[in-house]
Amino acid sequence: MEEIIKEGIFEVNSADETLKMGEEFAKNANPGTVIALIGDLGVGKTVFTKGIAKGLGITDHVTSPTFTILESYYNGRMPLHHFDVYRIGDVEEMEEVGFDDCVYSDGITIIEWAGIIEEIIPKGTYVVNIIKDLSKGNDYRKITITKTTKEGYLN
DSSP states (O other), rough: OOOOOOOOEEEEEEHHHHHHHHHHHHHTTTTTOOOEEEEEEESSHHHHHHHHHHHHTOOOOOOOOOOSSEEESSSSSSSSSEETTTTTOOOHHHHHHHHHHHHHHSEEEEEEEEEGGGGGTTTTTEEEEEOOOOOGOOTTTTEEEEESTTTOOOO
16 A cells, blocks of 8 residues: 655644644554654653544544653554654663654554654654744744655764
């Protein structure tokens, strides 16, 4: 089954629009999809993740696993594995939290702060870069979606 996920640059003007983008993304994702979320604190990475969960039909409350590193949800169309690697000190720690088991599973894996573990990001990962531009309003975000062409790079 081929994924029909649009790459490109998108502009949103509210958290609801960011949520909707995540929801649409999930509707077109297949098992094994990996998403690297890039962006400063408070740009909407978790909101995008909540949209993906909604698009998968997950009804659990989704929060960023800042202190637990990983949270998995199983009550949707496919599992969702949500990493927040902000507090990871060494890439080796990812093996301890089951990174490969999630990335090479039948679910979707989302990695917030993915630049911290860039060297283990698999080829074919969708990179979702979210940027604020306050000159366009407090809720404006530019969301760029690309797909990696090499392992270990967030090109």
